Amino acid sequence: MRKGMTAVALAAVMAVTAACGGGGGSEPGRTDITVNIVPFTPNAVLFLGMEKGMFDKRGITVELQNAASPVPVVASLVAGQADFGFVTTPVLINANREGTPIKCVAPVDGQISPDRDASALVAAAGSGIDSLDDLSGKSVAVVQLASINLIGAKKMIEDAGATGTEYIAMPFPQMPQALSDGRVDAAVITSPYLETALAAGAVALAHPSSDLFPTGTVYCYAATAQYLAGNAEVAQGFHDAMQEAILYAKDHEDEALATLVEHLDLTPEQAKAQIIPTNYVPEINLDSIAAIQDLMAQQGSIPTTVNPADLVWRPGGGSS
The missing domain is CATH 3.40.190.10 (Periplasmic binding protein-like II)
Incomplete structure (x- = not known):
């Protein structure tokens, strides 16, 4: 069973020339960032934040990349081809356990709702x-x-x-x-x-x-520790924009779903029928990350564990 990115795979992607990596934006005082996502409904909150100018007002221009699953997202982060990316909690744990320090910067849509799931x-x-x-x-x-x-x-x-x-x-x-x-x-x-x-x-x-994992964090937008150390202000802006987008989407879910027409190529009817599986609490649930890691260990899918607190970046710099 594949348990995450191997050392060989990581060594290979480290050799790839960085394509972005948090360089300055095309305009003075602005920063262009690339966010690598796995296209699915919960990304509607990110799309909403983009459309409502929540990143723009923080001097951030977002470019999207698509990936088939979270493991290649990690590869793109390590290679400098993306600045932030969608990862699930097991992939986050495995990457750190195997020596690739990446940290959750912001939830994708909040914590997972116990009452609805996408x-x-x-x-x-x-x-x-x-x-x-x-x-x-x-x-x-x-x-x-x-x-x-x-x-x-x-x-x-x-x-x-x-x-x-x-x-x-x-x-x-x-x-x-x-x-x-x-x-x-x-x-x-x-x-x-x-x-x-x-x-x-x-x-x-x-x-x-x-x-x-009701009210758990099962996925997040993450970045490498190296990127975060050199781009703390951008990370703060990304975190704050996502927090604002999550809170706004709570009361404007119809607007969030409408973004799926453009970004996921759905019809308006299909978009309206989607479920964003969140309680709209814009915080990482550290206890749920620990619970997921415990389950992974119980199932024998990981031989070692990491400190869950080291997996989350906190505003103001550093881990939790």
Whole structure:
């Protein structure tokens, strides 16, 4: 099982010439930053902050890059090809454990809501699977084999008594068709691709992230410790802009969803139907990061642990 970026992979990306790395913006007093994201619904809060000028008024111009999963996002951060990037908590833990210091700078949309989730563990239509204990010997697609989706699904499936489940790495956009074709029996899939799968008859079995980590931090926008040490003011501006965007989105969720038309190529109807799985609390939940790491250790996916407090950058500089 892949448990994160290997030392070899990190050495390779370190050799890549930095493409941005926090240089000055194209105008005096401004900074251009690149944010590498995995395109999915919760990024609507970032898009909203961009559209409402919350970064602009702090002298920051945001350029977006897309990645298939969080592991290549880490590679882009290390290589200097992006300044901030979307990572899940397990990837954050693994990167630091393997000697790549990256830190959460801001939540993506807040803390995950216990009442609504944009991701689900679903079974393929016509598979005959209607409960977690039916997944013995079945195949389950997850976005990568070091993901919050894998850790949560494995916990819930094993607690239900299922054994011999196979986990297959697959990008989110490919999952609905893979379910329809019978190439996988189930998948942990997120919006907007979840809605496509459900419309095709997939059956929701559980919501691992919100079921296991209510009010938790399961993903964040992170940066390398090296970048943060040299660009503290930019990091402060990014943090503050995201905090403002999260609080604004709480009362203007319709505006946040509307940004998905441009940024995720959804129709207005599709965008309006999306779920942003947040309680809109703009703080990193450090206890949940510790709980996720404990679960990773219990599952045997990591041989060593790190101090969760070292994984979060705090305004004013430094870790928590």
